[in-house]
Amino acid sequence: MHLSPDEVVFWRYGWLTINATIAYTWALMALLAVGSLLITRNLSTGIERSRWQNFLEIVVSGIVKQIEEVGLRRPRAYLGFLGTLFLFIAAANLCTVIPGYEPPTGSLSTTLALALCVFVAVPLFGIEEQGLRGYLRSYLEPTVIMLPFNVISELSRTLALAVRLFGNMMSGAMILAILLTITPFLFPIVMTLLGLLTGMVQAYIFSILAAVYIAAATQVSEPKLAPHPEAEP
Amino acid sequence: MLVDWFTVGAQLLNFLILVWLMKRFLYQPVLHAIDERERRIAAELADADARKAEALRRSEELQRKTADLDQRRDALLAQAVTQAQTERQRLLDEARAATTDWSNQRRDALRSQERDLRAEIRRRTQQEVWAVARKTLADLADSSLEDRLAETFLDRLGRLSDDAKRSLAEALQHGSDPALVRSAFELAPDRRAAIQRAVEQTVSGKVRLRFETVPELISGIELVANGQKLAWTVGDYLTSLASAADDLLVPAGAAKDAASGVEGA
Numbered sequence: 040m041h042l043s044p045d046e047v048v049f050w051r052y053g054w055l056t057i058n059a060t061i062a063y064t065w066a067l068m069a070l071l072a073v074g075s076l077l078i079t080r081n082l083s084t085g086i087e088r089s090r091w092q093n094f095l096e097i098v099v100s101g102i103v104k105q106i107e108e109v110g111l112r113r114p115r116a117y118l119g120f121l122g123t124l125f126l127f128i129a130a131a132n133l134c135t136v137i138p139g140y141e142p143p144t145g146s147l148s149t150t151l152a153l154a155l156c157v158f159v160a161v162p163l164f165g166i167e168e169q170g171l172r173g174y175l176r177s178y179l180e181p182t183v184i185m186l187p188f189n190v191i192s193e194l195s196r197t198l199a200l201a202v203r204l205f206g207n208m209m210s211g212a213m214i215l216a217i218l219l220t221i222t223p224f225l226f227p228i229v230m231t232l233l234g235l236l237t238g239m240v241q242a243y244i245f246s247i248l249a250a251v252y253i254a255a256a257t258q259v260s261e262p263k264l265a266p267h268p269e270a271e272p
Numbered sequence: 273m274l275v276d277w278f279t280v281g282a283q284l285l286n287f288l289i290l291v292w293l294m295k296r297f298l299y300q301p302v303l304h305a306i307d308e309r310e311r312r313i314a315a316e317l318a319d320a321d322a323r324k325a326e327a328l329r330r331s332e333e334l335q336r337k338t339a340d341l342d343q344r345r346d347a348l349l350a351q352a353v354t355q356a357q358t359e360r361q362r363l364l365d366e367a368r369a370a371t372t373d374w375s376n377q378r379r380d381a382l383r384s385q386e387r388d389l390r391a392e393i394r395r396r397t398q399q400e401v402w403a404v405a406r407k408t409l410a411d412l413a414d415s416s417l418e419d420r421l422a423e424t425f426l427d428r429l430g431r432l433s434d435d436a437k438r439s440l441a442e443a444l445q446h447g448s449d450p451a452l453v454r455s456a457f458e459l460a461p462d463r464r465a466a467i468q469r470a471v472e473q474t475v476s477g478k479v480r481l482r483f484e485t486v487p488e489l490i491s492g493i494e495l496v497a498n499g500q501k502l503a504w505t506v507g508d509y510l511t512s513l514a515s516a517a518d519d520l521l522v523p524a525g526a527a528k529d530a531a532s533g534v535e536g537a
Binding site (some may be wrong): 042058061071075084099118122123126147148152156 | 284289291
């Protein structure tokens, strides 16, 4: 029994290793890219459109709407990063219904890589939005004393992102494996369904948290002037 | 160890590649399609708004035109009614005038007929009276009516006043032409000689006479000389008779006039 799909190695040449995490990630990438390519090849701009196009439009516009609701003024600028985070994690978790499949998100390496992407993307978007000086000043808010706490907060939330997703997915897979050994019938199916729900929730949580961090970095001086509509009674 | 740093790096790279792939094959085409559709719908809505506005404008224009047409129709109708009334009045006036003319013509015709009738009555009366008188005189005496007329004329001549005789003598003597003796009948030579003698005796001088027969005198004799005229005819009596007949006819004529006036109206 593996704790992480990293341990399943398909091919190794020196330090170059192709493990289950990387292989399944490539498979997911191929699935998403080819699927998108096939559907978007003949897009209709009229009222009549195919069901798959409808599905993709719902997904994309839903993601854009969610990003907008978090408070980002230009949702389409962050769609590439945040949308791909959600779609990748959701696809990785949904594929757990396929027998023999190991979700890449069940590897701490993957979740850490994703968390590192967020860790780098947040300051990049912040600097892009309000300049280097403006972004760095946000670490001194509300006082200079808060600087170490802000830095610790930045690091800890990245770690939390990575461990949360990994823990949830790994635990789901582990529980399923254990249950299969104890009660091989019926109960594991229910747990698999629950795992699908958990996977979708985790994908949502990961992307929304990333969006919130980016929103905090890009609009640090705005909340006092323009409070979020949902905060009003 | 749970974290394999090579895998972390590989996954980081994989994720970045996936971001690019998704942007290239999913987000851009889908967002483009959505934008294009929204643009098209907005254009169609704008077009629909424009068409609606155009339809509204045309509807208002149509209503205005309809109102104009109604107004013009009413005006034309009123004008036609006025013209019809005027024409009716004119035709009535013409009809009245024509009726009046016809009535006048009829009245004139009736009057003319009445005049003709009176003349005919007078003429017939004269003829009848003449015939009756002639017959009566012929039955009662041995002399003819002409003789009696000639005698009466001579008697009147003899009973002229002096002034009348003088003026008759002047007329006879100063006239260049012979005096004219007209009678309704042919005078016998002895009558002519008697009249010649009586006239010469009356004016005490020689007189030239010319005799002429004029049937219209109706049983009478007259002497015409240079503007003077001495006459005795039955016509005088007949004129008196005609007046009496006229008096009888006038009420009937007046009644006819009244009747024709009613018909003409």
